[in-house]
Amino acid sequence: xxxxxxxxxxxxxxxxxxxxxxxxxxxxxxxxxxxxxxxxxxxxxxxxxxxxxxxxxxxxxxxxxxxxxxxxxxxxxxxxxxxxxxxxxxxxxxxxxxxxxxxxxxxxxxxxxxxxxxxxxxxxxxxxxxxxxxxxxxxxxxxxxxxxxxxxxxxxxxxxxxxxxxxxxxxxxxxxxxxxxxxxxxxxxxxxxxxxxxxxxxxxxxxxxxxxxxxxxxxxxxxxxxxxxxxxxxxxxxxxxxxxxxxxxxxxxxxxxxxxxxxxxxxxxxxxxxxxxxxxxxxxxxxxxxxxxxxxxxxxxxxxxxxxxxxxxxxxxxxxx
Amino acid sequence: xxxxxxxxxxxxxxxxxxxxxxxxxxxxxxxxxxxxxxxxxxxxxxxxxxxxxxxxxxxxxxxxxxxxxxxxxxxxxxxxxxxxxxxxxxxxxxxxxxxxxxxxxxxxxxxxxxxxxxxxxxxxxxxxxxxxxxxxxxxxxxxxxxxxxxxxxxxxxxxxxxxxxxxxxxxxxxxxxxxxxxxxxxxxxxxxxxxxxxxxxxxxxxxxxxxxxxxxxxxxxxxxxxxxxxxxxxxxxxxxxxxxxxxxxxxxxxxxxxxxxxxxxxxxxxxxxxxxxxxxxxxxxxxxxxxxxxxxxxxxxxxxxxxxxxxxxxxxxxxxx
Numbered sequence: 001x002x003x004x005x006x007x008x009x010x011x012x013x014x015x016x017x018x019x020x021x022x023x024x025x026x027x028x029x030x031x032x033x034x035x036x037x038x039x040x041x042x043x044x045x046x047x048x049x050x051x052x053x054x055x056x057x058x059x060x061x062x063x064x065x066x067x068x069x070x071x072x073x074x075x076x077x078x079x080x081x082x083x084x085x086x087x088x089x090x091x092x093x094x095x096x097x098x099x100x101x102x103x104x105x106x107x108x109x110x111x112x113x114x115x116x117x118x119x120x121x122x123x124x125x126x127x128x129x130x131x132x133x134x135x136x137x138x139x140x141x142x143x144x145x146x147x148x149x150x151x152x153x154x155x156x157x158x159x160x161x162x163x164x165x166x167x168x169x170x171x172x173x174x175x176x177x178x179x180x181x182x183x184x185x186x187x188x189x190x191x192x193x194x195x196x197x198x199x200x201x202x203x204x205x206x207x208x209x210x211x212x213x214x215x216x217x218x219x220x221x222x223x224x225x226x227x228x229x230x231x232x233x234x235x236x237x238x239x240x241x242x243x244x245x246x247x248x249x250x251x252x253x254x255x256x257x258x259x260x261x262x263x264x265x266x267x268x269x270x271x272x273x274x275x276x277x278x279x280x281x282x283x284x285x286x287x288x289x290x291x292x293x294x295x296x297x298x299x300x301x302x303x304x305x306x307x308x309x310x311x312x313x314x315x316x317x318x319x320x321x
Numbered sequence: 322x323x324x325x326x327x328x329x330x331x332x333x334x335x336x337x338x339x340x341x342x343x344x345x346x347x348x349x350x351x352x353x354x355x356x357x358x359x360x361x362x363x364x365x366x367x368x369x370x371x372x373x374x375x376x377x378x379x380x381x382x383x384x385x386x387x388x389x390x391x392x393x394x395x396x397x398x399x400x401x402x403x404x405x406x407x408x409x410x411x412x413x414x415x416x417x418x419x420x421x422x423x424x425x426x427x428x429x430x431x432x433x434x435x436x437x438x439x440x441x442x443x444x445x446x447x448x449x450x451x452x453x454x455x456x457x458x459x460x461x462x463x464x465x466x467x468x469x470x471x472x473x474x475x476x477x478x479x480x481x482x483x484x485x486x487x488x489x490x491x492x493x494x495x496x497x498x499x500x501x502x503x504x505x506x507x508x509x510x511x512x513x514x515x516x517x518x519x520x521x522x523x524x525x526x527x528x529x530x531x532x533x534x535x536x537x538x539x540x541x542x543x544x545x546x547x548x549x550x551x552x553x554x555x556x557x558x559x560x561x562x563x564x565x566x567x568x569x570x571x572x573x574x575x576x577x578x579x580x581x582x583x584x585x586x587x588x589x590x591x592x593x594x595x596x597x598x599x600x601x602x603x604x605x606x607x608x609x610x611x612x613x614x615x616x617x618x619x620x621x622x623x624x625x626x627x628x629x630x631x632x633x634x635x636x637x638x639x640x641x642x
């Protein structure tokens with residue numbers, strides 16, 4: 001059983017090739033550029049891990065892993081257009097560097113080429129893989145739509161927000177694992193548990209991400225905290241705070257968001273604490289982690305095969321702060 | 322053997338259903354809206370015709386036909402964003418009515434759902450169908466990119482322009498027929514001839530479209546002529562004229578395009594005629610039609626089975642003017 005790091009290296013060896021033709025240059029060069037920005041390639045490596053949980057890694061798992069990574073990059077390129085984001089991982093976004101029309105079309109063709117990779121796999125699993133890939137792709141689009149809808153809404157219910165996060169980020173992690181499992185010949189029950197493991201880890205990671213932005217130690221966290229608060233971003237914390245706050249606190253929160261005073265971040269953090277949102281978030285994260293581990297335990301393979309997944313989960317959601 | 326009209330009716334019966342879930346409404350309502358605008362559904366019906374050329378129409382052909390129509394609508398939604406087009410078939414475009422971000426995402430999800438339809442077909446043909454579908458989708462994206470590139474270029478070679486038109490419009494017609502043929506169990510040679518038939522008909526149609534805009538009888542053509550000239554659109558005629566014109570005529574053309582005088586359209590038409598571009602376009606169209614018919618003749622099935630395709634071709638490219 002290989003570690004995330006080893007599999008990551010193996011994946012990059014296969015993935016760092018030329019995926020696109022050279023012409024039309026204005027279509028494919030932006031695609032090369034964006035893949036060149038890099039990223040942690042977590043999702044494709046999870047596909048390999050899901051595969052190795054049940055069998056020796058096969059070529060089809062690499063094809064699907066490549067498809068997943070191209071799909072993920074397609075969503076990033078299009079999301080960046082919608083969010084008008086100038087930077088991604090410290091580099092210019094595709095639409096910023098090459099224009100919106102090109103970014104749109106480059107994303108489109110990247111999605112098509114993702115399906116080219118899917119189409120390389122063995123016929124017997126093709127239907128199942130495409131079914132799960134498509135379901136996930138639809139969900140990711142739906143999550144992005146809910147996210148845009150929520151940005152315009154005055155108030156969002158916690159349950160709605162949880163569903164949005166699940167669709168926008170967790171299902172792809174879950175499906176990456178499951179696609180690997182399908183290709184490894186896993187049965188339906190094992191597939192289901194692995195999917196739920198991935199989904200819960202994804203949720204825990206997202207709760208943690210929101211938590212660290214408000215309560216993390218900037219030195220250990222590696223970036224300035226309070227960014228979400230400064231940008232009035234709807235997060236787990238803000239949404240829960242609005243549910244927990246009394247009328248006075250609600251007014252304070254709305255006022256801070258509208259007037260943007262210099263001490264908005266510490267003031268908001270103080271309200272969060274008064275409402276007990278910090279403690280709540282730690283518990284919520286813990287709940288997701290426990291649920292993830294229960295599902296991992298329930299997978300009917302030898303424990304030793306599960307170790308790399310356990311380490312990955314710990315790495316993702318037990319970051320120091 | 323059924324006519325285009327009969328098959329069109331049969332297709333609409335299957336296609337006029339709800340393709341999308343109801344939530345998130347802001348993602349799927351625009352998709353319903355756009356499909357509701359209608360269209361001639363030529364491509365999916367061509368898929369059915371390609372299927373019936375070799376066998377009784379099967380369910381898989383309907384699935385692929387639906388996928389093709391959804392793909393085509395996805396390209397229209399995204400092209401309209403890139404072209405900043407306010408109207409499509411006399412109705413508001415998706416981005417105009419619902420905003421650019423929604424149009425982008427709605428197009429994306431429509432493409433994914435097109436693959437859902439592909440994934441419904443029998444496993445034995447799935448690889449081949451997805452292979453051709455993807456190749457065509459990539460080519461359509463490439464054609465759109467070349468088109469955008471050319472709009473910014475001072476001069477475009479006729480060969481480059483022909484290639485762009487082929488990619489942007491003809492290959493999808495050709496592939497629609499071929500996908501039907503694949504599902505009908507056609508051999509490689511027959512598939513190839515049918516593809517070439519569709520491609521050549523597509524080219525002839527496009528030449529005719531450009532021709533009619535300049536030389537058509539507005540009453541018979543059904544719309545005002547000269548629109549392409551007024552908009553300085555690069556067409557077969559303009560590109561050929563720039564190749565044929567002497568230095569004085571070239572200067573005149575450039576001058577007309579820059580100054581946009583009130584009599585620009587008749588003046589440009591007069592230059593086109595002096596350069597013999599009208600005669601050339603008629604011959605070019607005829608060349609494509611002849612090539613299409615030769616390929617149709619070479620398909621090894623009884624002539625009577627080919628009749629609906631012949632009628633369709635005649636309908637598409639022998640319009641009175």
